[in-house]
Amino acid sequence: MTTNRPSGFGNPWLQLGLNIICVVLYELLLKTGARATADLSQTWSWTGITGLASPLIWLAIVVIILDLMIWLYVLKYIPLSIAFPLSRVVDVLVPISCWLILKEEISSLRWCGIALVIIGLVIVAKPAARLEERL
């Protein structure tokens, strides 16, 4: 943990938010690309390599690289045991976007799970706020 934490655009919490947006974006791109290439080859499809035939997958790879750089920056300032659980807000955002954009079904049990994740996130966010005060 460094004491001279950057502010403004370099604020690690803002970057964590950007990281989350990138993850939701590339997951949707990956699913759309994978869906388009699912029937290309019976022999190789389990490795995932056939997915590379889709331009959407390559666009996703660009977003992933960008996201990786943002994430490494976040890790420089925030402990992994706080940053990682918080970044899992994507576990709520991804199913909801699947429901909204990809028209996948969400059952009531799944909605309950999403609610639990949100409660857990709120609890984890509290020590994160305390960490911020100490910085």
Place this chain on the structure above:
Amino acid sequence: MTWWSFVLILVWLITFVAGQLFFKRAMELSSTTSFRNRKMIALLGTGVFSMTISFLLNLGLLQRFDLSYLYPFQGLSIIMISLLAAVILKEKLTWRLTIGTLLITAGVVLVSMS
């Protein structure tokens, strides 16, 4: 879910968790030593390699399962990462952080079961 899919999901998770730990270690080093540090680059490289395997397996799995079903399995990695961050990276795990992490994981498992 077949036995083979289960193995693929497991390897996908393990390579993902290992990658995260390598990344954090590398970034810890980068803030105390110069960015050209050889050990730091080796750690970063191993992390990227691990993540690449994880990425390709994820792609293969996405070709047969719904994203909203498959994705939450990654939630199990929250527990693994928090535990390993405490054990290996010596990060402080408060009871509050532990409960929050467990709730997130429980929610994620519920999502994947539904």
